[in-house]
Amino acid sequence: MSDFPRPDELYKSIDYSPPATGWMDTPIKFRPGNWCYPAKPDVLRYVHFPNPREWSAEDKDWKLPENWQDIIHQGFRERLKKFRTFQVFMDICVRCGACADKCHYFIGSGDPKNMPVLRAELLRSIYRKDFTLAGKILGKLNGARVMTEDVLKEWFMYFYQCTECRRCSLYCPYGIDTAEITMMGRELLHLVGCNINWAMEPVANCERTGNHLGIQPHAMKDIVDFMCDDIEEITGKRITVPLNEKGHEVLFTTPSGDFFADPGTYTFMGYLMLFEAIGLDYTMSTYNSEGGNFGLFTSHDAMKILNGKIYNEAKRLGVKWILGGECGHMWRVLNQYMDTMNGPADFLEVPKSPLTGTVFHNAKSTKMVHICEFTSDLIRHGKLKLDKSRNDNLRVTFHDSCNPARAMGLLEEPRYVIKNVVNNFFDMPENTIREQTFCCAGGAGLGTDEFMDMRMRGGLPRGNALRYVQEKHDVNTMACICAIDRATLIPLADYWAPGVQITGIHEMVANALILDGEKQRTMNLRQEPLPGFEEEE
Amino acid sequence: MSLEDKLAARKTELVGKWGDVILATYPAETQKVWKRQRDRFANPVGVTILETAQNLFDLLLCWQDAEAIANCMEMLIKIRAVQQFSPSQAISFVFLLKKLLREELGDELRMEGAIEELMSFETRIDNLALMAFDIYSKSREQVYEMRIKEIKLSHRMLMRKADMIADVAAPTADK
Amino acid sequence: MNALYSLVFVLTLVLIPLVGVGAADLKTIFGVCIPSTAIIVFVAGFVYKIIKWSRSAVPFRIPTTGGQQRPYDPTMFKQNKWDNPSTGPQTVIRMLLEVLAFRSLFRNTKASLHEGPVVAYASAKWLWLFALLFHYSFFIIVARHLRLFMEPIPGFVNALDFVDGILQIGAPVVYQSDAIIILGLGYLLGRRLWDARIRYISLVNDYFPLFLIIGIVLSGVYMRYFAKVDVMAIKELTMGLVTFHPHVPANIDITFFIHLFLVSVLLLYFPFSKLMHLGGVFLSPTRNLPNDTRMNRHINPWNDPKVHARPYADYEDEFREKMVNVGIPVDKPLPSAPAGAEAPEKA
Known part of the structure; x- marks a missing residue:
């Protein structure tokens, strides 16, 4: 018996608080219920999307193309030119936090990375590293980080935990639209073949x-x-x-x-x-x-x-x-x-x-x-x-x-x-x-x-x-x-x-609606009895 | 002074602390938001935690109406059943009360030689845990049922088209 | 941690002119060279950034709509013209409300059914209030400083000066904007430090400008109310700068050089940081465009005609027989002679 801790010791040891690490250092975990199944290879082939393959978000190896970092970098650059929304939203966020508690996923899950500002920071951190001088020199001090496979997995997790509903955009003093951020994030993910079946099929x-x-x-x-x-x-x-x-x-x-x-x-x-x-x-x-x-x-x-x-x-x-x-x-x-x-x-x-x-x-x-x-x-x-x-x-x-x-x-x-x-x-x-x-x-x-x-x-x-x-x-x-x-x-x-x-x-x-020449209706469109006709069936 | 009286006297304080330890099962930055924002539509989780702790505490003390207790816990358990928790973590909030009471009252009762009272009171919390387990399981089952129902609904016309449904509800005689 | 880095960095910045002017007596460098470089970088950087932004295309018109759209019949439903503008002038009003009154931030405060103390809502309102106070007092202070760069001093600057000191407290008279900006900065910094949610998202580039501006304000306040520096000498220097006859008078307090140096750093830093929201807010496509896309066609400069839908003819080719069988009209008839249709099956 002495091998077992006393009950009150056990209770005292209960601690569900997560480690207090900064968001960049907090790893993510895919588990059933928080990610959607990847697109089937046949589906991707039909629509000519790159890198069709069998994979799962819970796998360690996502079977990315060899030069995936380069692909993402080029795709990022192209979209900054093609979309002023993207370029401006990468630059002007002041992290005031007005959006933080407006996302339904944050409200329901309590996962801080579901705060819209952090969803955008997932892209912004890479933007700073790849496209700004300060980010290149100061690195993490400036909120920049290198594009790694872990970052990509984080993108997949959180750009597919956003419904592009634009509620946060309404409260943003600069109109930063997370739907737009998510659309860009998803487009970049498509370039290396990370997408979900319920969208692609x-x-x-x-x-x-x-x-x-x-x-x-x-x-x-x-x-x-x-x-x-x-x-x-x-x-x-x-x-x-x-x-x-x-x-x-x-x-x-x-x-x-x-x-x-x-x-x-x-x-x-x-x-x-x-x-x-x-x-x-x-x-x-x-x-x-x-x-x-x-x-x-x-x-x-x-x-x-x-x-x-x-x-x-x-x-x-x-x-x-x-x-x-x-x-x-x-x-x-x-x-x-x-x-x-x-x-x-x-x-x-x-x-x-x-x-x-x-x-x-x-x-x-x-x-x-x-x-x-x-x-x-x-x-x-x-x-x-x-x-x-x-x-x-x-x-x-x-x-x-x-x-x-x-x-x-x-x-x-x-x-x-x-x-x-x-x-x-x-x-x-x-x-x-x-x-x-x-x-x-x-x-x-x-x-x-x-x-x-x-x-x-x-x-x-x-x-x-x-x-x-x-x-x-x-x-x-x-x-x-x-x-x-x-x-x-x-x-x-x-x-x-x-x-x-x-x-x-x-x-x-x-x-x-009363149609001309219709019979007396006793049921609604679901073929359930209308009010007043419950008994007659 | 019986244990119940002691608990009732310190209700506000204990409920507050219980709410805090339940909130502590969420990330630090989330706790702050959920504690502060009292709008039940902008912050359903935080408000549910506080309300549940409050109401459940009363129900525990009088310990009469099992159904009321189950209803009281239901919303919170439903929330935790779909959040990123393991089953044990999801219903841990019940045991957190046990831990809290031992910490808060254990020494005092031991000195008074009334620790037995706490232990018998704890059987209520144990029962609460069993009820919580039932509700949790029911909620998880419901999630899976909803998944099945959704697929059925989304294909009903196709099933009908494929002649796979014999619709017994529809009167066949007059067709 | 991020806050600490920033604080240390700003303190280091304070030391530079202290050493440079105080010990090494490099007054021309700190009084003329650095400020003029800063101004040039600021202007060039600002223009560069705006040009860079405006060279990014606006392929789609995607305003976030915050109210009832323009209905098909205006007598039927009332359009919310400021939150869901459908014309240019309405959009201008929306932008003005956004830029001058921070309308979107104000949304946070909308009253609603709630339980618990009313205080729950105040924090959201405070962000709006203090952000507004900070920005307006910053603006007034910058405008007041025009007196140092103009001779004669324009009337509106004097008027501003008078109004800002209208309470007539102390000697020299305390400007309300000075007090308010300190209040505003204190709040903005405080919530970053004490609000866990905001602390979590804050980076060095959030703390640094705050500390920098606090440094500027404090050095300015110190000069005016405590050191009571020789303003005429300073004006000599600033006028020299703007008339391109740089000249550093002898009797300028060291605090001024600290103040000036921090301002220079701010100007240098500005175009490459989030402070560019000053320019960006005008260019945000979710706010600065009317919701009129069903009325007027918006043009996408890079619209690629090669990207198009599957043509109907293709579709009919694939499904023609099945369509004909159930009586759906088709453009091209089935290849005639049912006998011929049977033949390939046997082959």
Whole structure:
């Protein structure tokens, strides 16, 4: 017995405080749940990305190309010239710390390297060493360090623990945008073949088939038919959906997640029912069945390649303008990149609602309108027959998706639509919504299941605010306008605020919407009984 | 003065110290942020730690409602279950109370010859640990369930397309 | 540790003129050569940096939007013009608010539902407040110094002088800006030293300029309020510098040389450090561009036409048969003669 320490000695020896080393000297540890699986070699070969190979972040040897340091250095230099954001953000940070506690991953994990300022310092330390005189001479004193394999691993860890949500950028006195830093970091990592599968495989699939799961066109058609079946069962009306047809007025583009994934499918059915109700002259396309853009999480080139399909198809089909569905990253690309990358869209006309005559001047160059803008305009002109009471079982809050909020400013339009289709709406606390919204922690290619632990950490701030309105207002539904949200918020709510379901706005619109000649509805789009019909089943 | 009375009298102090040692399981610079920022939306972890320590302490003293105790611990354990902790580290916060009480009251009670009282009180903490273990396991299971559910949801239409789902819920007769 | 290095370094810098002027009597070097070199390096370095920044391309227009966008119909929703500008003038206002009022830093302070003491929010507000105090008093002090470089002294400098000393405390009159800058510097240094989070991210290049500016301020304060140096002699020297007739009068206090030397170091250091945020804040693409990309096409100077989407024709070639089978329209029909289609399968 004397070999064993006495219990109180044992207790006294418990010490979980980490060593108090500076951040450059604190090693990182890959363990299940804090990193995403690397891209499969076949996927990289298909999109012609360098260094395809089998590897794992937990391996010691990452099988980098021999001259990888040189590759990174050259890539760094090139991007400093190509992006003023990058060059300026490398120089002007004063480390004031305003961003430090704004990142959802820091708030949930407590890992200091998830403070945005340190995420950027990962690149800045190399910048100082390679590109500034002071850094070359003073080295570590000046916050500079040499590019080693450990630094590269740190990059991989932390640039794939950032969802490019831009919340920190909002509070930065110089507008330093960590999303931009992360995009540069990821581009550099691509040069030596360090990337994640959940970003790269969708990129390859979207390029080849037009959607992120690689579904071929005939299967897409079947899936749309299934939805029409369901709509018929619910409303008694059979509708047809034009695919790849020429000569229509509008091309409708939405993220492909809405074709396959619940509850996005219900939102998709919502779009179809809305278009049926107003008799919109539209078509969809299997060629650009993915509006969401996984290229945004990959590289500027990949973003351009995937985005190009939208204008290509609009031109080929001869439409007048384009309507875009509920999607976060898609709208960042559409609002801030599309026209620059693949425009000018001079073959299209300035969007004009065929029902209300409203001209969307704010989209006069890209010719693309957000469905929330479109629907809010319809509602304002009384073009929709709505029965709000069908949504009376819902007590709704709204999650502002990062990109429509901080890369566009689409804040009031979705709220207007929600308030017109449901009776019970409650916003979450002010510092967690609108431009200050918290990320779902699964954006930017991180919404994959092996990353669930980290996603739950990063999802805590959102979940916590949700739980608050759940307790205070009995909220049971969180609406969102993003396909990634519709996937990632489900586990987030299940874990942090059990009992709250996730929905797209147009699912609720369609539930309230009265179609001409429909039968009396007894169930909602999920085929659950509507309020008042619970007994009849 | 019974041990319970002593604990109740020093509640604020002991709860504060317990909160501090729980916070001490996080990096030093994180502790400072989490201690200072009291906004529950900007700092959910720090606020949860302090609230849990406070409420749990009361519940331990009256030791009546097991369900309330479990509910009280749930949020903190859920948080620690997905953070970068091993399972033992995740629920260590319970044992930290044991350590704290021995340090704070051990000598005094030994002198009074009442150390037995502390030891019997500690069985409550042991029970707390077992409950914490249950909640922790449940949370981890939930994480894996969510991973499965997510994959199922993201492919539902495809499964349907591939004719892999026999949808028993849908009425087949009238089709 | 980083703080200590910086402090030692600044103290060493103080010693240099002490030895140089005090012991070696190198007044011309410290009074003329070093300051003029510093000014030249400062100007050249500043211009170089700005040119370097502006030569980096702005391929995309990616402002961070902090409020409601310009809606399709202004009567429908109210645009937040200052936080989400859509025109040039609105963007100018956003920049002015940013540069003159530190609007983004102020965001930190937005009130919200919270529990616990209200103090929790004050720290965030203090950063904004003290940063503002520091920068404005720094600016006023620099402007006041213009009196040493101009003859006659412009009216606004005299006016500034008067306002800055309006409380009429002490003789010579205490400038409020002197007191405020010391307060501001004390706070900025204090939070780096005592706030663990900030200490963790602070580098030598964060402490060094702080200590340097503190050194400059203290030497200046000492000259004015304690040593009561001969300002006319100093003005003789400074006027000599700006009129390119360098001349060092005899009766200048050693403190002045320390002050001048530290200022020279600051000027030398400025363009190569984070202090360039003075220039950079104007060039930050997430703030200085309007959110108007759906209205006006932004041009990317290096847009590469060779990078493009997979053409539709390619796609149709791969999937044509499957598309035709389910009735999706195609551009090119399937190769006719179903009999012919069967034949290759057998072959």
